[in-house]
Amino acid sequence: MKRVFLLALVLLLSAPAFSWAAVQPNEMLQNPALEARARTLSQQLRCMVCQNESIDDSDAPLAHDLRVLVRERLEAGDSDAQVLDFLVARYGEFVLLKPRLSWRTAILWGLPPGLLLGGLALLVIGAARRRGRVREPTPDLTPAEQARLKKILADSPGP
Amino acid sequence: MIAELGHYALMLALGLALIQGTMPIVGTRTNDPVLMSIAAPTALAQFAFVAMAFTALAICYVISDFSVENVYQNSNSQMPLIYRLTSIWGNHEGSMMLWVSILTFFGALVAVFGNNLPVVLKAHALAVQAWIAAAFHLFILMTSNPFVRIPQAPFEGQDLNPILQDPGLAFHPPLLYLGYVGFSIAFSFAIAALLEGRIDAAWARWVRPWVLGAWMCLTVGIAGGSYWAYYTLGWGGFWFWDPVENASLMPWLAGTALLHSAVVMEKRGALKIWTILLAILTFSLSLIGTFLVRSGVLTSVHTFANDPMRGVFILAILVVFIGGALALYGWRAPLLKQGGLFAPISREGALVFNNLFLTTACASVFIGTLYPLALEALTGAKISVGAPFFNATFGPLFIPLMVVMPFGPLMGWKRGDLLGAAQRLLVAAILAAFAMAAAFALEQGGPVLAPFGAGVAVFVMAGAVTDIAERTLVLRLPFRAAWQRAIGLPRSAWGTAFAHFGLGVTLLGIVAATAWGSERIAEMKVGDNLDIAHYRVTFAGLFGRQGPNYHDVVGRFIVHRMNGDLIGVMEPSRRSFPTRNMTTTEAALMTRGVSQLYLSLGDPMQNGNVAVRLYFKPQVLLIWLGAALMFAGGALSLSDRRLRVGAPQPAKAKAALRPAG
Numbered sequence: 001m002k003r004v005f006l007l008a009l010v011l012l013l014s015a016p017a018f019s020w021a022a023v024q025p026n027e028m029l030q031n032p033a034l035e036a037r038a039r040t041l042s043q044q045l046r047c048m049v050c051q052n053e054s055i056d057d058s059d060a061p062l063a064h065d066l067r068v069l070v071r072e073r074l075e076a077g078d079s080d081a082q083v084l085d086f087l088v089a090r091y092g093e094f095v096l097l098k099p100r101l102s103w104r105t106a107i108l109w110g111l112p113p114g115l116l117l118g119g120l121a122l123l124v125i126g127a128a129r130r131r132g133r134v135r136e137p138t139p140d141l142t143p144a145e146q147a148r149l150k151k152i153l154a155d156s157p158g159p
Numbered sequence: 160m161i162a163e164l165g166h167y168a169l170m171l172a173l174g175l176a177l178i179q180g181t182m183p184i185v186g187t188r189t190n191d192p193v194l195m196s197i198a199a200p201t202a203l204a205q206f207a208f209v210a211m212a213f214t215a216l217a218i219c220y221v222i223s224d225f226s227v228e229n230v231y232q233n234s235n236s237q238m239p240l241i242y243r244l245t246s247i248w249g250n251h252e253g254s255m256m257l258w259v260s261i262l263t264f265f266g267a268l269v270a271v272f273g274n275n276l277p278v279v280l281k282a283h284a285l286a287v288q289a290w291i292a293a294a295f296h297l298f299i300l301m302t303s304n305p306f307v308r309i310p311q312a313p314f315e316g317q318d319l320n321p322i323l324q325d326p327g328l329a330f331h332p333p334l335l336y337l338g339y340v341g342f343s344i345a346f347s348f349a350i351a352a353l354l355e356g357r358i359d360a361a362w363a364r365w366v367r368p369w370v371l372g373a374w375m376c377l378t379v380g381i382a383g384g385s386y387w388a389y390y391t392l393g394w395g396g397f398w399f400w401d402p403v404e405n406a407s408l409m410p411w412l413a414g415t416a417l418l419h420s421a422v423v424m425e426k427r428g429a430l431k432i433w434t435i436l437l438a439i440l441t442f443s444l445s446l447i448g449t450f451l452v453r454s455g456v457l458t459s460v461h462t463f464a465n466d467p468m469r470g471v472f473i474l475a476i477l478v479v480f481i482g483g484a485l486a487l488y489g490w491r492a493p494l495l496k497q498g499g500l501f502a503p504i505s506r507e508g509a510l511v512f513n514n515l516f517l518t519t520a521c522a523s524v525f526i527g528t529l530y531p532l533a534l535e536a537l538t539g540a541k542i543s544v545g546a547p548f549f550n551a552t553f554g555p556l557f558i559p560l561m562v563v564m565p566f567g568p569l570m571g572w573k574r575g576d577l578l579g580a581a582q583r584l585l586v587a588a589i590l591a592a593f594a595m596a597a598a599f600a601l602e603q604g605g606p607v608l609a610p611f612g613a614g615v616a617v618f619v620m621a622g623a624v625t626d627i628a629e630r631t632l633v634l635r636l637p638f639r640a641a642w643q644r645a646i647g648l649p650r651s652a653w654g655t656a657f658a659h660f661g662l663g664v665t666l667l668g669i670v671a672a673t674a675w676g677s678e679r680i681a682e683m684k685v686g687d688n689l690d691i692a693h694y695r696v697t698f699a700g701l702f703g704r705q706g707p708n709y710h711d712v713v714g715r716f717i718v719h720r721m722n723g724d725l726i727g728v729m730e731p732s733r734r735s736f737p738t739r740n741m742t743t744t745e746a747a748l749m750t751r752g753v754s755q756l757y758l759s760l761g762d763p764m765q766n767g768n769v770a771v772r773l774y775f776k777p778q779v780l781l782i783w784l785g786a787a788l789m790f791a792g793g794a795l796s797l798s799d800r801r802l803r804v805g806a807p808q809p810a811k812a813k814a815a816l817r818p819a820g
Contacts (some may be wrong), residue, residue: 025680025682028680042741043525044547051470051542054545057394057396057399067460093541094541094544097543097544097545098547098548098551099543099548107530108526108530112519112522115518115519119518123511127503
């Protein structure tokens, strides 16, 4: 994708080594259930120094630290929500790839359903109005128009 | 000398664009056919000069003229010829040159093939095309000149970024730009119609082939980029909802909507005003995409502010063209006559449904991409909008669209028979239910929604087949008669079926690869086995290999089936480029049917072990195969063009009237 360009750009500006993505074998937890939860959580968390990458995808040192942190919290017995809360408390909303609904993100979350419903409403209203218009009997021709029509028909040479 | 020639040619192209943008307009106002007819030859000349400039740049790259700064920064004499050529557009300045080359190429095509266009429409459309071209010529000349020299020429160039040294670079950007820029034709025609204050079904007939062509290029451009990212980035993802990807997806969504609404307009004369708006929006989104990628605003609002000249310039282009077009639309659109009544349950109704969902999906991608930027610029608050947001908004919008899709082609124009269509889709629905049940039964702990997605995909595919079966009556007539009907079917009907089928195929690939793939991450020493799906991968050792301008450390892995049959060897590598002191990951892919094994290497460790990531991606190739089918559908529909444009042509009609002999 053009993401490649972007990556290239980021790389030009920062680290010289483009290396392998994400989760390293030594980071992984022994407990497969916990590890799976850690992976799911990692996909929702942003690597803050990267270009729109989750910590699950990124190989930046910060992403590594965050992955380890997430796993530490999970091993300490936190629920998924608690881990997210912990990270938000520490790093702010910026860390969440799916922003929480708040007054600040109302437009973001509201626009897609709003647009869909608004569009539907417009269509329904339009259809109703059109149907109303069709049902209206077509007004008869005015006497002037009648006369003109007769004249046109009379003038035409016929088939 | 060559660089200077190129520079000069570009300046002349700007001059020609200015003439092409003004004289024909004056002609339409004074009703002067000579001034109006200036448009076509200037469009051709403009293209010739831009092509000359582009060729000049290409020559600089081929002969490795490092006294040209652009070549010095992005090329290297050691690189193979193909990468020296593709690196022309592997950087900002060069890619803008490609942009204007394609733009003027399309202008020239309109000039050549637009002989049976109404004179005024043609003059207006080419003039608008020239305004766009002039703006971008000016942009290149003032802020992104690729022909700038370095006073003392360096001995060797700085190499193209290794990630871009890939065949993908040869296809992906040109195809994407053909798509982006191709929509400029629809835009120019829309503005021309507004300027003229007149629009009819013929307009749609004229614009549709261009939209179709652009859409085809964009489809394979996006798909190609996705495949490139898939094998390059080393973890097998194919879509990341990255802003740069979204920038290409938005015009695709709007363009798809435009394609469908133009059908309604062409066949039924309805949705005229909406189609005009979509034509404007589609190209506007292409411009926004260019802005997002080219201004650096995405990296951060701050880099944008650090080097503001380019960003501000493109922003000005955006404001002038999008703002101007929408203002003109607001002013003139009420003058255009609406036409063509239809019942809500009809082919038109289905296409309106399509448009509603596609534009909403497009809007949700738009807001998700731009909201963080806007919020940061306005309030300073930083939020992230990533894949989870788009999955949560885009998915629910696209699934109903796919469910309704098979109904559309089965419904009649004006007033459709929903029940009849549903009856004809019964077999497709049964197949879908069967697929869903099978997926449920076979699935081992995948996401709950995945079988549903697979069911929808099968429904779409079977629906497309049903459409063709119904049209050819293949099950009711003897085979020969059905075959005759199949040949006689309009190509556009085949096109629709192919494209819809392709979308189903893509969806199936996406569902299968994301929900049912498996992944193994491990540290391996020589002789170790790693099992995935029904394959066993054995690490056989590391060795070195020298390439033209890089060095590979290759891992050798032997792949067996679980029962011990040898299948083959996978050789992923870590590739280091000494010029830039960079290392890339070259994943190894092994195709099994339409599924793939995907293996990539991590940094070798001190103890001689390697970290590997091994994936099994079931049905992953369907994603891109589907895109190829969509392209084929577009091509079939495009080949129908003769039939659609075959309305009586004035020249022929006159010739027929002339007395023979």
